Amino acid sequence: MNQAWLPDAFADCVLQWFACHGRKDLPWQLAPTPYRVWVSEIMLQQTQVAVVIPYFERFIGCFPNLGALATATEDEVLQHWSGLGYYARARNLHRSARIVLEQHGGELPEQLEWLIALPGIGRSTAGAILSLAYGQAHAILDGNVKRVLARCFAVAGWPGESRIQKHLWALADELLSAAARAGLQELHLKHPNWPGTYNQAMMDLGATVCTRAAPDCNHCPLSRHCLALMTNSIHQYPQPKPKRPLPRRATRWLLVQDPDGRILLEQRPPSGLWGGLWTFPEVSLQESSAHWCELHLYQTAPRVEKLPDRQHSFSHFHLDIYPERLLLKSAISQLRDSDRHLWVALKRASTMAVPAPVKAILLELLAMAKASKNQLLDCCSHRPA
Structure with missing residues (x-):
């Protein structure tokens, strides 16, 4: 001392x-x-x-x-x-x-x-x-x-x-x-x-x-x-933690929406990364979104949109996220693993127990839906009688 x-x-x-x-x-x-x-x-x-x-x-x-x-x-x-x-x-x-x-x-x-x-x-x-x-x-x-x-x-x-x-x-x-x-x-x-x-x-x-x-x-x-x-x-003082390059992981998030605009969320296992939180379904970069849809939704998405890539950093690794928006043609009456999947309106989904990057994307989808609605109303208001 x-x-x-x-x-x-x-x-x-x-x-x-x-x-x-x-x-x-x-x-x-x-x-x-x-x-x-x-x-x-x-x-x-x-x-x-x-x-x-x-x-x-x-x-x-x-x-x-x-x-x-x-x-x-x-x-x-x-x-x-x-x-x-x-x-x-x-x-x-x-x-x-x-x-x-x-x-x-x-x-x-x-x-x-x-x-x-x-x-x-x-x-x-x-x-x-x-x-x-x-x-x-x-x-x-x-x-x-x-x-x-x-x-x-x-x-x-x-x-x-x-x-x-x-x-x-x-x-x-x-x-x-x-x-x-x-x-x-x-x-x-x-x-x-x-x-x-x-x-x-x-x-x-x-x-x-x-x-x-x-x-x-x-x-x-x-x-x-x-x-x-x-x-x-x-x-x-104090000396910093010895630096080691953080590893990178990558995942593809599937933003699946039905004709009513509801989003499909998946609850993660109770332990591990984001344990118990609701996220988007995810697949590896090697797996196609079409295969996931056929396996879990028993149908394919006729319209697929790639959203901007993003990165989320944790204390022990960087996660590269590649989101894809999948717009379904018909509502889903049958769903595999229905006990851990949930169809939710976008506005409600953004208030649920979701990680920060998921919430950010949900808010983007809400903004896109609002812009699309406003554009449609604008077109209707200018349509000749």
């Missing part, structure tokens, strides 16, 4: 900064129940605050408490998560709510090990819930806190590496526990619920001052003791 720091002084310095500059009016801070803190912490994993806020407000509006979430269907939960990404978070949140309702009487556990046992809750998320909602002294180590600690104490290496992460956890634990030992009574007097306030302050410091690309060292409460700043090496 940086010998220039006494651990309790570190916490007090961060808390004083937070009192003047920290964020105190985020939606989940206004009524910090364990449930609201939990939902916000899951949403904030790998997602910025500004993006999370509207999703959080809509989600809480639909599922105001743990019981409402636990008794909802997975499709309803995914629908309100649609566009936020990393959908395993939503599925784990839903599974955990049901477990808490069945095994803990609907109340989130107040024990670290019980929280960590729930799907989707790791040590840092559990620490955030216990400190922010229950006032318990548990450290956290999200991306923002890792960056603050790595710079202040010049911790070399990529934080995702087990050895480096272990070092950062040791720092986080020592700063929190030593502060509690050395000045618990004083900290409580100056900062009610100080463990939660301290953890929030560390997250805010990383998010608003000690940022990744343009840290504002002139306004950082830790600047006088930051080893990275002392050695003019701020941008060397």
